[in-house]
Amino acid sequence: MIVKTLLAAIVAGLIAGVFMTAAQEMRVVPLILHAEKYEGEAPAADQPATQEPAAVGHDQHSSLIGASPLGAALSALSPVTPAYAHEHEGEHEEGGxxxxxSRFSGTLLANLVTGAGFSLLLAGVSLVIGYPITLANGALWGAFGWLAVHLLPAIxxxxxxxxFPAAELGDRQVWWAATALLSAVGLYLLALRRELVAKVVGLALIAAPQIYGAPQPLDISSNVPAVLxxxxxxxxxxxxxxFWLVLGVISGFINDRFVNAH
Amino acid sequence: MATSTASSISLSLNDRLVAGISALLIGAFLVFGAGLANSAVLHDTAHDTRHSYGFPCH
Known part of the structure; x- marks a missing residue:
């Protein structure tokens, strides 16, 4: 029964992952490809001698390019943009x-894994707090998942x-994960607990990471157009x-039809 | 959501917690691997996904 419950969540996540891939290819990936044309241009083109643009380029690819100032300078001078370099990373590091x-297949695979992951997290929360995901409330579950994992951290x-210019990767990842977690707990207290105290604590948990503030870059100059x-x-x-609405509704459908059917 | 009750879940409380915690652990592992892990291979494979989902990237 436990296996069946987990499988149901995984199947829902995979279906939502396929859906997400289609949505991304239509609306998101073209913008990423467009932005990559500008990525890494600033240091080589506009301000060849200054330190800061190189530092920006280095920050953005700290996970891929060596941490030394020399590495940053080399990457700034390289005619190959970092985005392009991603796909040839295997020559230097364990990348690629x-x-x-192909790039599309990699994205599809990542979406399937991410979809299954978020679906399992949603199912896990549902099981632990004892509120089943059904076809009737699936969209609400999805909407709350989106609030906790996407909208609230996106603030x-x-x-x-x-x-884009950004602060140190590790700091941002910690803030992001902490915010998603606190937001999820806060939303649960706010939406599903009847006590007034719980609702106040829930609001406080949601607000806390925003008041604390996300790590921000020191230099926000970027070559990528703001409109983009x-x-x-x-x-x-x-x-x-x-994605989250589809995930919630499909999870609810599968639960109603195959897991909790009597 | 608020109108549902735990009684409609067909698992016992113990099974429910075991299933729920397993799901949370596996799910967190998958999301971490696809979205946050600091590995060049994972990053490059999941690059467009990471940006699309708003995971902190680069």
Missing amino acids: IMFGL GLPPELPG GAEFAVAALATTLA
Whole structure:
């Protein structure tokens, strides 16, 4: 029975992952590809001698390019943009798309894994707090998942395009994960507990990471056009909302039909 | 959501918690791997997904 419950969540996540891939290819990936044309241009083109643009480029790819100032300078001078370099990372580090997949296949695979992951998290929360996901309430479950994992963290760290200035990666990841977790607990207290105290504590938990503040970059100059960034933020939030709604409804459908059927 | 009750879940409380915690652990592992893990291979494979989901990337 436990296995059946987990399988149901995984199946729902995989279906939502396929849906998400289609939505991304339509609305999000074209913007990422467009932004990559600007990524890494600033240091080489506009301000060749200054330190800061190089530092920006280095920050954005700290996980891929060596941490030394020399590495940053080299990457700034390189005619190959960092985005392009991603796909040839294997020559220098253990990078490159796994299993020799195409970029699209890699994205599909990642969406399937992410979909199954979020679906299991949603199912896990549902099981632990004892509120089943059904076809009737699936969309609400999805909407709350989106609020906790996407909208509330996006207040501090909006979805970013390649080439956007950003603070240190580790700091942002910690803030992001902590905010998603606190938001989820806060939303549960706010929406599902009857006590007034619980609702106040829930609001406080949701507000706390926002008041604390997300790590922000020191230098916000970027070569990527602002309009592109605005379009991308909306597209990313809209597609993830669609993903979570689909995920919630399919989870509810599968639960009603196959798991909790009597 | 608020109108549902735990009684309609067909698992016992103990099974429910075991299933729920397993789901949370596996789900967190998958999301971490696809979205946050600091590995060049994972990053490059999941690059467009990470940006689309708004995971902190780069």
